[in-house]
Every structure is written in structure tokens, then in C-alpha cells.
Amino acid sequence: MTDDAYLFLLDDASAPLGVPPTAVGELACMETPAVRAWLDAHEAAPTSPHLRLLPPEETAAIPEGAERLPVPLSDEELSRVRHQRAPESLARLEDELLAYRETANGRDDLITRALAAGVPPHRIVELTGVDPATVSAAADG
Secondary structure, three states, X not given: OOOOEEEEEOOOOOOOOOEOHHHHOOOHHHHOHHHHXXXXXXXXXXXXXXXXXXXXXXXHHOOOOOOXXXXXOOHHHXXXXXXXXXXXXXXXXXXXXXXXXXXXXXXXXXXXXXXXHOOOHHHHHHHHOOOHHHHHHHHHO
């Protein structure tokens, strides 16, 4: 297994292998000289239906002989690639988990602000469902 994702070209654009980079959104690697030169060398546009991307753990699925290029992706970009690869039912659950993460990211700050504004700790527990020890720790910290 490699740590890099791979861009590759498929002969059959209708094959379900990989993710078209355009489906993932903007990727920093697509603007690099290496990727531009590779695309130019293969006379492929970044929007080509033959151009695909696979995360590191799936690169063994790239067909033998397919033109390929390792590309580094940020954690966020790699997450988007994996999300696009997930079956629809899992993708919906992943969306819910991402929404939860976004909400939970500011949890401690929100609890601190609520306490400072005078919301009683027991009410914060009722409204948020967080463990009372978490609210107590925020009140003490």
C-alpha cells in the first residue's frame, strides 16, 4: 500500500472504478506542474471522463498498464475522495457524522459561554446531552 492517492486514466470511461477528480471539488494537486505535465503528456484534460482518482488503500485496483501518477492529498481532500467512493447509504451517514463533527467542534466554547451567561449546569446537560462531568470541567476550567 502506498501513502499517495493516484490519478489514472481508464480506457473505458463508463467503468465504475475510481472517482472523477471533478466530483471531489478543488484539489491542490491538480494545479501542480507535475500533474499539469502528466495530463499534457497524455493529452488529457482535468475534466476528462477517463481521468480518475483512488485513495491510497485502493490503488491496487488500478488496471495493469493504466497510465498513473501518485498525488499527495491533504487529509480533507482524501476525506472527500473516500466520501465520493462510499455507497450512497454510507455517504448519507458520513454526512451526518460530518455535521456532528462541525457541531461538536465548538462544544467546549459553547458550554463555557453558556455558563458565563448564567445558564445553570443542569440545564446545559439537559439541552446538550453531554456528560455532567464535561459541564463541571468547563465550569472549573
